[in-house]
Amino acid sequence: MLKPETIEIIKSTVPVLEVHGKAITTRFYEKLFKSHPELLNLFNHGNQKQGRQQTALANAVYAAAVHIDRLHEIMPAVKGIAHKHVSLGVTPEQYPIVGENLLAAISEVLGDAATPEILGAWGEAYSVIAAAFIGVETEMADEALHQPGGWAGFRKFTVRRKTSESGNITSFYLVPEDGGALAAFEPGQYVTVQMKIPGREHLVNRQYSLSDRPGQPYYRISVKKEAGTDTREPGAASTYLHEAVREGDTLLLSAPAGAFTLNRSADTPVVLLSAGVGLTPLMSMLRTIRSEQPARSVTFIHSAADGGLHAMKDAMKDEGTAAADETCLRTHICYTQPTEEDKAAGAFHSEGRLTAEKLKELTAEAGGHADYYICGPVSFMRDMIGHLQKLGVRPESVHYEFFGPALTL
Numbered sequence: 001m002l003k004p005e006t007i008e009i010i011k012s013t014v015p016v017l018e019v020h021g022k023a024i025t026t027r028f029y030e031k032l033f034k035s036h037p038e039l040l041n042l043f044n045h046g047n048q049k050q051g052r053q054q055t056a057l058a059n060a061v062y063a064a065a066v067h068i069d070r071l072h073e074i075m076p077a078v079k080g081i082a083h084k085h086v087s088l089g090v091t092p093e094q095y096p097i098v099g100e101n102l103l104a105a106i107s108e109v110l111g112d113a114a115t116p117e118i119l120g121a122w123g124e125a126y127s128v129i130a131a132a133f134i135g136v137e138t139e140m141a142d143e144a145l146h147q148p149g150g151w152a153g154f155r156k157f158t159v160r161r162k163t164s165e166s167g168n169i170t171s172f173y174l175v176p177e178d179g180g181a182l183a184a185f186e187p188g189q190y191v192t193v194q195m196k197i198p199g200r201e202h203l204v205n206r207q208y209s210l211s212d213r214p215g216q217p218y219y220r221i222s223v224k225k226e227a228g229t230d231t232r233e234p235g236a237a238s239t240y241l242h243e244a245v246r247e248g249d250t251l252l253l254s255a256p257a258g259a260f261t262l263n264r265s266a267d268t269p270v271v272l273l274s275a276g277v278g279l280t281p282l283m284s285m286l287r288t289i290r291s292e293q294p295a296r297s298v299t300f301i302h303s304a305a306d307g308g309l310h311a312m313k314d315a316m317k318d319e320g321t322a323a324a325d326e327t328c329l330r331t332h333i334c335y336t337q338p339t340e341e342d343k344a345a346g347a348f349h350s351e352g353r354l355t356a357e358k359l360k361e362l363t364a365e366a367g368g369h370a371d372y373y374i375c376g377p378v379s380f381m382r383d384m385i386g387h388l389q390k391l392g393v394r395p396e397s398v399h400y401e402f403f404g405p406a407l408t409l
Helices: 004-012 014-035 037-042 045-050 052-066 071-088 092-113 116-146 236-243 276-292 313-322 340-345 356-362 378-390
Strands: 155-164 169-176 190-195 204-209 219-224 250-253 270-275 298-304 329-335 371-375 398-401
Touching (some): 004 014, 004 116, 014 092, 045 052, 071 116, 071 204, 092 116, 169 236, 204 236, 219 236, 298 356, 356 378
Parallel strands (some): 298 329
Antiparallel strands (some): 169 219, 190 250
8 A cells, every 4th residue: 555645756756747747658669679679679679660669658657556546446457567568578576677767757758857766756656556566467477377278478379270360360270289189278369479670679569359159279369460561560470471381381489368258157248349350259269259159249340441342251251151041140341442343242231431420320239238349450449439429328348458558448
């Protein structure tokens, strides 16, 4: 528990963090990597270059300051971050290193405004927050290790099969190289793939959703090849997986993790909302529901640019065909830029971006008690969550997953 005077000091820094949070976290990472370059093995360097990691940490520090007197309210966010830490192999010994560099960054950016009282209060608060993370992550890691088929760290997997799903998405079917059992997972979870890419000094870690249902004799990940732009390099990991990794090759995987999961014990209607490669965790959810709860109502709404970039379209059709004589599964495909071939083939149901009015129409049969699971680009999730707010959907019924550091929606 923090002392009342500590809480008061932390809360007094909220306006400062709102203005200078990104500058503090940017300086923090500069100092961290200079003093401990080995930690570069843990981070997505693309997110660092784009500023997403700095923004995400700034948001987390700001949230901690705002909720410092009621930290229990941000425990769901803590658990989501903790899942990523466990998946990456973050250790308790690294937390003091982070704390030291964070306080030093606060001191440098704020200058004389960072009084000894403020730095002391933040040091005390960081110790409490770090202890919470360490406790949660230790429990998660222990559970991952001791479950049937579980393991610690990274385990060797063989690429049994590699299948093209669309113009830019490829699936990898992965089996343990040691022939041992596979750990169970919850639909929506992910694994970290750790790669040593030729020409790169540091290890590359990327988290990919498991895109098939639990209980299969393999893990499947479906990876989008990230093309470069004028301001962004091509995705190092996705390019390597698409172009260099072959069937029979070995990849290193962490145990499944992630807090964005389907509630398998409920029988409430489900609405799955995805765009682009965001459909991968939702396909796992769909296939799980169709296998375990075939009478559960599901509405699957997917948005893609066009038919060439619509992944797993045949799998969605197969699920729809299996439910042809039922009313429990409804699918809707939206193409934002359909080709003439798409139009001639009748490959989609609607054109353009999904509006609040269209979403209301598509989810009418789901009723007011449905659970909504959303995954896709940040702009898509922001739009969908905004639409659902306008439609009066309860916030606790809306669940979403970021691919990468969590940003503010």
